[in-house]
Amino acid sequence: MEFNIFKNPELQRNAWLELRPARLIVLTCLIAWVYALLFTSFGRHADSWNNIREASIWLFHILITVWGTKITADSVADEINQKTWDRQRMTGLSPWKLAVGKLFGPTLFQWYGAALCMATYFFFSVSGDDPMSHLIKGITVIATGLLANSLALLLSLLSITGAQTSSFSHARINTTFIFILSLLVSFSLLLGGQNFITYLYNPTWYGLLSGEFLQLFVVLVCAAWAIVGVYRNMRTEMQYSNDSRVWVLFLIFIILFCYGFNGHRTAQLFTQNEEPYPVSAMGSFLEKITYIIFLLTGITSVLLVIERKGLADYKIFNNDLNTLNFRNLDYSAPLWLVSALFSLAMALVAVTTSFFYNPLDDFNGITRPAGIISSLFLFHYGQEAGHNYLPIFYVGTILLLARDIFVTRYLFYCTNFKNKMMSVLTYYFIVYMAFPRLFGMNGNPGLGLFLPFNVGGYQIMSILSFVAQVTIAYLFYRTSFRSKYR
């Protein structure tokens, strides 16, 4: 019933605003004009069907993946900016109804145009060659649009929670960053996923799925989790208590999901040809764990920027932590902290495993270290690192995450910057882009001071540098926080 315009008041309100006859007629004519142009330009030969399919996909992306994502990112932010959000939160709408209303309501007009385009796409797919492949591609494109929209709404909800509690919802919400991030993730999965399948591997997921089915599955899974996230955050907005169980489930799912990818490596990295080569079991395990750590620290970093808990929430969490009230901590703990703990746990697994694994053993003519391990191991400007390098890499990654946590908390709670999100993004740019560029040019070991890469064999110097950075960041944050609030 939540999807029925006549049963969901939020959808109906948007239908009043968006589905006006004049707008629908103009959009229909515009889409018809594009197709007519294609027909007259290419005639009725075989290529024209392909062109029409391609045009349909592009029109869908313009309408839903780009335009729709911008609108969805703004859907709740606009309510806050226009001071109507509190009234909505007080209605009897269930979180699920409001989530569906916010996800599809403001983009009803765009979905109408997209439906025309995809109907055309499927019509020309069924009547052409390889209809199943086109069908899967079409569904993947629709799922990508849905993913971009739901991700934008999710990030938007995450970013407003703090603003609500800290300043009565008077804060204006800017969604440009959220819009760009949602597009990047969605298009990466769509376009990057195709490259992933075509050029590098022939991956399977636990041996069950492969090829375009696997890509569709990945996009659908991401979209489904994004929608779950939207629902959970809508609950929070509507004052329902949310514990962190669903987030923990999500992180466990991420680990199991990523662990399921298997595929043949090509030997491109070493021999510039595409012959498959086997990978040792431990090398493969470490490679998967490394990707998972990257993903978990990435999620933590995004949450450090997006999840803006107000100071009131922060204080409640701090009280629960000091009193070790685990029941309450389940509700008050920020999601970035839960994610950081998972990153730490996986790093511990990786460090322990790496003590028993020497990549040199894998260079035996039969097996090779798996891709990412090889990259890390060989990142020495042509030299191979000592076998003790891998544990240092994982420890370094976690130390840098700890530093980022303290610095971002300092920027959010202890400074008077008006645009705190921008200040955090600037910080990330400086430490991960500017400094490594500045100090790490031409194989300068200075790179190792800022990133956990093995440059010039100065691993110990790297670790000492990271420990110093974490200590300084922590002391600076603690002193500033105490002097500001006590």
Added chain:
Amino acid sequence: MISIEHLTFDYGNFLALDDINVQIPRGSITALVGPNGAGKSTLMRCLAALSRPTSGRVLINDIDTVANPHGCHAITGFLADNFGLYEALTVQQSLTYFARAHGVEYTNRVAEVIEMVNLADKTNAPIKSLSRGMRQRVGIAQAIIHGPEFVILDEPASGLDPEARIQLASLFKQLNRGGITLIVSSHILAELDQYANNLIVLKNGRIVETGFELSRVQNAEYQHYVICVDNISLLKTIDFAGLCSLSGIDGNNATVVLPAGEKIKPVLDLLREKGVDVLEFYKSDSNIQDAYLKTIKNA
């Protein structure tokens, strides 16, 4: 009844509410007053189950605002001080939306509420075309569309012209007569005089005055009259000899206090006898302004 128990709200760097304990009786019109930054808006948001307190609790008809916010929303209406409306919708569409969102049978209820807030001639007008006073009434209509028992209004009269304020006061009395308990914050104390019968004074996040003291004092024991005269200096020299006492002077207006049940005529006769012309006089239902200033001064 609304029961507020040990309510504390801490913004981290600012304690907005500090251990508030108060009860708001059903059927009252409670004026929530206090200087800027006293915590009025935070308290109202906690009452409306929109903000989760740091500690303590609010019970609305025994429903906890934290444990069951939706239960509270079903019996509470809220109008924020800086509220927004769906500008592109008509009055009817907007109210239909909120009625449906509350799960209310909307066909008759929307018409009834439109009539109640006196917007029948603007039913199909887009909200963006309405005056400020009318927009305020649409806001109130949205807050009462689901027939709440309690309506919380944060600075509802700010920015309204005198005529619109009078209409608003009349609407509040009408709603109250219909059984709705109102909690109204305002900076315009004279306006609260017209309808409030209960007072809560907040200062620095704490309650400094509360309950029915004001109405009890004024309605049960005393009555206030405002008398506008031509010669206020002469009036000051008059000995009223127990007829009344002079409680305040503002320009040519003098406020006198009489024991409950006494007539004003002997006072007017005495003034005429002493050579003071009375230009006009009226009974002041209450005197929140005096009570407020006295309370804040003593707090």
